Amino acid sequence: MAPATSAQRRRRRVAALLAPGTTWITLTYVVPGALIVVYSLLTPKLGGGVIWELTGDAWAEIVSKGRRSDAGWATLGSAAIRAVAAAALATLPLAAAARYLRRSVRGALVVAAAVGVLAGVNHLAGAYNNYTAVFARSVVWSVWATVLCIGLALPLAVFISSRRSRITKNALLVAVMIPFWTSMLVRTFAIRFVLSNTGPLNNAIESLGLERQVFLNTRFAVLLGLVYTALPFMVLPLYAAIERSDRVQMEAARDLGARPPQVFVDVFVPLIRPGLTVGSVMVFVLSVSQYLVPTLLGGGKTNMIANLLDLQFGEAFNWPLGAALATLFSLVTILSLYFVVGRRDGADLL
Amino acid sequence: MYMFTKRSALLRLLAVLAVGAVLAAGCGEDDEEAAPPTTAAAPEVTAAPAEPEPEAPEPEQPAPADEPATGRCGDPSRLGDSINFLNWADYIDEAILEMFEAECGVSVTLDTHVANEEAIAKVDAGNSGYSLVIVTDYAIGIMADQGLLAELDLSEVPNAANLDPNQMDAYYDPGNVYSLPYQYSTTGYAFDTTAFDTPPTSWSAIYDQNPLCGQSSLLEDQREVIGSALAYLGYDWNETDPAAHEAALDLILEARDCVSGFDSANYIGNLASGEVLAAMSWGFAAGIAYLDNPNIRYIIPDEGGIIWQDGMVVPADAPDPYTAHVFMNYMLEPDIGALITEFTIGYTPNLTVPPLLSDGYFDVVEGSGLVLTDEIRERLTWQVRDESHAIFAETWSEVLSAG
Numbered sequence: 001m002a003p004a005t006s007a008q009r010r011r012r013r014v015a016a017l018l019a020p021g022t023t024w025i026t027l028t029y030v031v032p033g034a035l036i037v038v039y040s041l042l043t044p045k046l047g048g049g050v051i052w053e054l055t056g057d058a059w060a061e062i063v064s065k066g067r068r069s070d071a072g073w074a075t076l077g078s079a080a081i082r083a084v085a086a087a088a089l090a091t092l093p094l095a096a097a098a099r100y101l102r103r104s105v106r107g108a109l110v111v112a113a114a115v116g117v118l119a120g121v122n123h124l125a126g127a128y129n130n131y132t133a134v135f136a137r138s139v140v141w142s143v144w145a146t147v148l149c150i151g152l153a154l155p156l157a158v159f160i161s162s163r164r165s166r167i168t169k170n171a172l173l174v175a176v177m178i179p180f181w182t183s184m185l186v187r188t189f190a191i192r193f194v195l196s197n198t199g200p201l202n203n204a205i206e207s208l209g210l211e212r213q214v215f216l217n218t219r220f221a222v223l224l225g226l227v228y229t230a231l232p233f234m235v236l237p238l239y240a241a242i243e244r245s246d247r248v249q250m251e252a253a254r255d256l257g258a259r260p261p262q263v264f265v266d267v268f269v270p271l272i273r274p275g276l277t278v279g280s281v282m283v284f285v286l287s288v289s290q291y292l293v294p295t296l297l298g299g300g301k302t303n304m305i306a307n308l309l310d311l312q313f314g315e316a317f318n319w320p321l322g323a324a325l326a327t328l329f330s331l332v333t334i335l336s337l338y339f340v341v342g343r344r345d346g347a348d349l350l
Numbered sequence: 351m352y353m354f355t356k357r358s359a360l361l362r363l364l365a366v367l368a369v370g371a372v373l374a375a376g377c378g379e380d381d382e383e384a385a386p387p388t389t390a391a392a393p394e395v396t397a398a399p400a401e402p403e404p405e406a407p408e409p410e411q412p413a414p415a416d417e418p419a420t421g422r423c424g425d426p427s428r429l430g431d432s433i434n435f436l437n438w439a440d441y442i443d444e445a446i447l448e449m450f451e452a453e454c455g456v457s458v459t460l461d462t463h464v465a466n467e468e469a470i471a472k473v474d475a476g477n478s479g480y481s482l483v484i485v486t487d488y489a490i491g492i493m494a495d496q497g498l499l500a501e502l503d504l505s506e507v508p509n510a511a512n513l514d515p516n517q518m519d520a521y522y523d524p525g526n527v528y529s530l531p532y533q534y535s536t537t538g539y540a541f542d543t544t545a546f547d548t549p550p551t552s553w554s555a556i557y558d559q560n561p562l563c564g565q566s567s568l569l570e571d572q573r574e575v576i577g578s579a580l581a582y583l584g585y586d587w588n589e590t591d592p593a594a595h596e597a598a599l600d601l602i603l604e605a606r607d608c609v610s611g612f613d614s615a616n617y618i619g620n621l622a623s624g625e626v627l628a629a630m631s632w633g634f635a636a637g638i639a640y641l642d643n644p645n646i647r648y649i650i651p652d653e654g655g656i657i658w659q660d661g662m663v664v665p666a667d668a669p670d671p672y673t674a675h676v677f678m679n680y681m682l683e684p685d686i687g688a689l690i691t692e693f694t695i696g697y698t699p700n701l702t703v704p705p706l707l708s709d710g711y712f713d714v715v716e717g718s719g720l721v722l723t724d725e726i727r728e729r730l731t732w733q734v735r736d737e738s739h740a741i742f743a744e745t746w747s748e749v750l751s752a753g
Contacts, residue, residue, distance in 0.1 A: 197625050214610070315746070316746065
């Protein structure tokens with residue numbers, strides 16, 4: 001046998017370097033993932049666990065069961081109405097913005113149509129049955145959390161990035177990170193206390209002579225918690241992207257007569273798009289799988305997917321149904337990320 | 351342009367890794383502390399038995415003198431050095447473990463669970479290392495059916511003779527083949543007297559015109575919540591008829607808007623602080639809330655409530671069943687039983703215990719309305735759970751899924 005060529009040696013080295021990571025991912029992700037799919041096809045056992053008898057009951061339950069499965073043509077009709085209404089509502093501002101930015105109005109119409117379709121699909125999912133309703137709710141809330149995080153994080157990131165002194169920048173970044181030094185559980189309990197009926201927020205409201213309000217265990221509290229938890233995951237990538245962006249290009253655009261909103265949309269946003277993508281994916285994924293926030297701030301009344309999974313694997317003793325929901329959940333997340341960011345910006349994630 | 355992309359990709363990777371590391375650290379913390387949300391009642395519970403504690407050593411000291419060591423410690427030649435004990439969180443005065451070690455030389459490692467499902471899963475996984483486990487009635491039935499439990503040898507537990515016949519031979523373990531009762535209590539309705547002109551007597555305070563909209567909570571428990579709705583509608587707590595569940599679901603979904611939350615973990619503190627003014631509550635929990643807020647009263651509504659009992663069981667694969675039996679017998683000693691009940695503010699199934707309970711315990715029980723009379727007992731139902739009760743999980747899924 002001739003000695004290994006340098007190409008072969010390199011391949012072996014690469015294999016040796018990849019082996020630990022590959023093994024780790026196989027053991028912690030691929031195997032449990034496959035097991036979840038298998039469990040979704042087995043029979044539930046009272047007390048938890050599964051009986052090794054194949055059945056499609058869990059999947060049939062997701063497809064067929066649910067109180068709202070009486071939804072028929074009327075639901076389809078109202079979904080269509082909602083889709084059209086949402087598209088119509090979105091058209092005007094989008095078209096106006098497109099005109100203002102001297103972009104093609106057709107693009108705006110396509111986006112408006114997409115908004116309409118999503119609104120329709122969301123309504124159908126919400127009306128079809130309980131499981132799809134929880135899925136739709138989790139996805140919609142996570143999208144809102146992402147949008148709110150972008151709205152809050154972008155000015156903050158620009159502000160931090162525009163500081164002259166390195167020390168100020170670092171100090172501000174550390175301030176963003178500080179909440180992560182305490183357990184998320186403790187922080188969520190703190191929010192719970194602030195929002196509670198007898199908490200500081202309500203005391204302040206009362207001292208102003210106003211009526212006490214119920215903040216805790218509402219959708220508002222859940223959304224607040226989602227945004228609070230995920231915000232740093234938006235600030236940091238945005239900050240990194242802004243730091244890297246080439247400011248000269250924005251100045252050039254101004255000099256060439258672009259209006260500030262145009263500079264923002266046509267120059268700034270494309271420059272920081274990698275940061276936006278990374279931040280959005282992180283916030284979305286983090287939010288859509290939240291368990292603690294809906295439990296502690298939603299009072300068990302406003303639940304997300306993870307709460308449904310917890311019920312099936314815990315009290316309900318229905319592991320196969322939980323496994324089927326988990327499989328579906330992974331599919332929904334992976335597919336939505338693929339369609340929204342994967343095809344175009346997938347590389348940015350790496 | 352290409353170079354730019356490359357470099358920024360690397361930077362991005364680093365950023366992702368850095369944030370990922372933080373995320374992972376965050377997750378790790380959450381995992382370790384995943385239990386506390388359900389045990390958040392812990393501080394209150396531990397605060398509760400402050401009074402009985404000083405009395406603890408007194409009944410203990412004369413005991414070894416009166417009785418031979420073997421009376422409380424079994425046969426020393428068969429006794430192990432240590433056992434692992436799985437109990438509900440905050441459900442035993444840990445001084446008892448130290449007393450047992452001092453008296454019998456067995457060190458007991460206490461591990462806690464916050465849900466029967468968790469305890470079943472631990473034992474079901476096999477090789478759990480626990481020699482003694484405490485779980486609730488229906489869980490004992492499930493574990494026994496699945497062959498997870500060892501049959502008890504009652505000849506090693508002479509103190510079983512102390513147990514109240516009313517609490518023996520329960521539906522989940524006929525003949526007490528697998529379990530002996532530890533503590534029992536009820537599920538009912540706790541409220542702050544200052545919030546009501548006339549005290550409520552019915553579940554209508556939740557299911558019809560809740561007078562405390564946004565300030566009353568329900569337990570986070572499928573059987574108890576759905577059961578109470580079924581009972582309010584005139585069905586049995588264990589009803590499995592789909593039409594009855596449909597009606598109960600409608601009722602719960604309507605009541606839901608006025609319920610501040612489904613909460614089994616924090617309501618004791620919430621009742622004590624006035625955060626909620628009424629709650630579906632476990633009996634002992636109302637007693638603990640009463641310690642902080644003497645306006646708390648507990649009732650079993652007219653339509654009924656649940657009686658439940660935690661039992662001591664030995665897993666089929668227990669490493670040291672003999673020592674587990676001895677410790678079980680020790681916990682059934684009158685003085686030890688008194689320490690347990692002073693701590694839990696539950697009801698003791700041990701007939702030798704009540705004379706030893708302190709005035710403090712009776713003040714709480716009488717003051718908060720926890721006295722279990724025969725008239726109240728008639729309104730209590732055991733929660734039965736077998737395959738036919740899967741419909742409760744389905745109904746509960748629908749309660750939790752509703753927006």
